[in-house]
Amino acid sequence: MISETVNCDGHPVTSTMLGKQVFSVNSGPYNAHSGFVHKRLSSGPTFTSGTACAFSCRYCYVEAMVRKQAAVRKILRDAGRSFDQVVIRRNDPRGQLALVLTRPGGRNESGVRVEDILQPDVTERWGLTGKRSISSRAPRFIGEEFRGKVVFGSPLVDVAATPELARETVDLCEMFLLLTSYDLRLLSKSPNLASIVAKDLADRMPKETRERVIFGLSTGTLDDAVAAAIEPVPPPSKRLEALHWLQDTGFRTYGMLCPILPQVNPAAYAKAAMAAIRAEKCENVWAEPVNFRAGKAAKDDDEVAARNSFEATLRGLAKHKKEAERFQNVALDENAWEQYCRGLFEALLAAAPKRMNGQTKLIWMQYPRNFESIPHWLGFEANGAVLLGAIMSLYRAAPFVLKRAGINPAKLVEPLVSGAKPGAAYVLGMFPKNLRAELAVGAGAVPATEDACKAVIGGLNAIIKRPLKLDEGEQKSIYVADELQGVTLSAETRKLLARGQGLDAVECVRLNRLLLEDVFPEGITRMVG
Numbered sequence: 001m002i003s004e005t006v007n008c009d010g011h012p013v014t015s016t017m018l019g020k021q022v023f024s025v026n027s028g029p030y031n032a033h034s035g036f037v038h039k040r041l042s043s044g045p046t047f048t049s050g051t052a053c054a055f056s057c058r059y060c061y062v063e064a065m066v067r068k069q070a071a072v073r074k075i076l077r078d079a080g081r082s083f084d085q086v087v088i089r090r091n092d093p094r095g096q097l098a099l100v101l102t103r104p105g106g107r108n109e110s111g112v113r114v115e116d117i118l119q120p121d122v123t124e125r126w127g128l129t130g131k132r133s134i135s136s137r138a139p140r141f142i143g144e145e146f147r148g149k150v151v152f153g154s155p156l157v158d159v160a161a162t163p164e165l166a167r168e169t170v171d172l173c174e175m176f177l178l179l180t181s182y183d184l185r186l187l188s189k190s191p192n193l194a195s196i197v198a199k200d201l202a203d204r205m206p207k208e209t210r211e212r213v214i215f216g217l218s219t220g221t222l223d224d225a226v227a228a229a230i231e232p233v234p235p236p237s238k239r240l241e242a243l244h245w246l247q248d249t250g251f252r253t254y255g256m257l258c259p260i261l262p263q264v265n266p267a268a269y270a271k272a273a274m275a276a277i278r279a280e281k282c283e284n285v286w287a288e289p290v291n292f293r294a295g296k297a298a299k300d301d302d303e304v305a306a307r308n309s310f311e312a313t314l315r316g317l318a319k320h321k322k323e324a325e326r327f328q329n330v331a332l333d334e335n336a337w338e339q340y341c342r343g344l345f346e347a348l349l350a351a352a353p354k355r356m357n358g359q360t361k362l363i364w365m366q367y368p369r370n371f372e373s374i375p376h377w378l379g380f381e382a383n384g385a386v387l388l389g390a391i392m393s394l395y396r397a398a399p400f401v402l403k404r405a406g407i408n409p410a411k412l413v414e415p416l417v418s419g420a421k422p423g424a425a426y427v428l429g430m431f432p433k434n435l436r437a438e439l440a441v442g443a444g445a446v447p448a449t450e451d452a453c454k455a456v457i458g459g460l461n462a463i464i465k466r467p468l469k470l471d472e473g474e475q476k477s478i479y480v481a482d483e484l485q486g487v488t489l490s491a492e493t494r495k496l497l498a499r500g501q502g503l504d505a506v507e508c509v510r511l512n513r514l515l516l517e518d519v520f521p522e523g524i525t526r527m528v529g
């Protein structure tokens, strides 16, 4: 259901926000298995009270992440607006989050009840009274196993872009802090993070509880004028003031230098940036070069590519000719981009403070653009480089891809095409149409020729690699219990299945390979380990 936003919290709700029309969707605010775990920003869970941000940074990657969602498409179609012209919020995030963080049944395993934890004035503030009351429920995430785990907010929007959104974030944080044992990591480009979120939490919470929140203000560009050209949000100088206030007032903080434009002198930038964020007071310092998630040139004909992050950022830099020139150079030339990333990383690594054990505080998020660059970056994994993105997933998934030497044609082609074995018809049903036609499915016995082997390997590899094509949050293997009835699952397969939804894309690829080995134990050579 889609509606213009309606009041759900007692705070004033506007139908426009920072000049954008506001819509809402029913999606929940909590994701237990987010890809942000790979960025080390979270231990897995994230929360968000929106899908489209009130801010409009030109390099924003969020549209590329959510544009396939039916509700988002419908909003944009009905409103006749582009993604950066709307704010999309989640309906009733407080009510939805309260239900996710609790379960029916009165007491949890440790005997704790929600009504033992929450004072009536707190539930009233959250609007959870009467039929919406959660007092008869049990908290799900309280206990030793959840302590120290970090929930990140938000992967999709700025959590404090306006005072109204900042107050909503305060309530959601309070809910996490009271109903779970989790820590929280918040990221914003607005000083509201300090002046509203941190202050309100400090007013509501004892010191030891609010110390479970880690605050970060994103400041990739230190120059206010250049930043204004690409991120129409409060200037870096104001964000740094807010960060310093948080540090001086005793809040936990982390650094977020993102995105960093190409610099004339990376070493000077790195030194200045570490000093500006007072890196020695930050628990960690994340940093990232400019990435282009919606295409790097305007050749693509789809609507998103027409406003892709490359073109939009370049247009924004029109009045900053030197920055624009450097930016265009690294964006269009793969070698220049690689040199820019390496130079910046080395400079930041040299400038970043170290911990007592000698390890750097730097966490550098690198999305390799080609396979050749990967070995270089793998050499820096122990020094803060975190390798992310589609190319990296393909690289890590490569060992699970089926090769000609890994099959026994006589025990694979015929059993698969005839659908005679348990699970075979299900597997064959996932083959693309053209390969089914090549194999003449349904036209009788198929000899195990080299052409048939090629088609079978192509179809099975498409199945194995399927999770790499799915968006974050959709990642799943081909496992369906009913379809695989009668198939004996190996111990390794069962071990992965037992982990439920918490598998990443590459683990799902591995699970798919294992499942195919289980269906055709004599036709596919088993991987070892």
Ligand code: SF4
Pocket (backbone or CB within 6 Å): 053, 054, 055, 056, 057, 059, 060, 061, 062, 156, 157, 158, 189
């Ligand atoms: S603040 Fe973050 S989510 Fe919002 S527009 Fe900027 S980059 Fe996108």
